[in-house]
Amino acid sequence: GEDVEQSLFLSVREGDSSVINCTYTDSSSTYLYWYKQEPGAGLQLLTYIFSNMDMKQDQRLTVLLNKKDKHLSLRIADTQTGDSAIYFCAESDNAGNNRKLIWGLGTSLAVNP
């Protein structure tokens, strides 16, 4: 079945760039997503990329999609302590209804001052 994998932890220093990686298995996914969960809160959509795109940039965020390798990455430039959170990668399912998402386990990003 479909699967999304990502590393569980990442630690960076404030001001450095963070790169969170994700691999997925379903090549027919329409959208791929990055969600952010701050401590004690629900998830919030951070950014997404349509499957026919290779890159998307939004202020400090850069999403790269390598469809051949089924690899998605999220780069956060000039990482701040407020970026400390869990980041979830997700892909839309391939059942044709696009209603469900397949989730990774989340990468916990720790930003050290």
Place this chain on the structure above:
Amino acid sequence: DVKVTQSSRYLVKRTGEKVFLECVQDMDHENMFWYRQDPGLGLRLIYFSYDVKMKEKGDIPEGYSVSREKKERFSLILESASTNQTSMYLCASRSRAPSSYEQYFGPGTRLTVT
């Protein structure tokens, strides 16, 4: 502003109790979801609903049921709570429109079953 609300942020129940978790969205979304989130296991889909009175099982429906009598409200029911249902429960909603891509989440309910 888009809003998904959940009836409680924290809930403590005893084993065997019947538990209701309520979720309300104000965006007129057709699709609603219940997840549970546990450390090391990520988000797991319990049930989802794609219309009023319609529901489908997710990946871990055992021990749970749901109710969707009105479009804006999706309830998760634990018929007889057990300690292994101690978890964070997240509700989400999404429009069915093909151009819609985002699931909107509520703040979560942390349920402890003692």
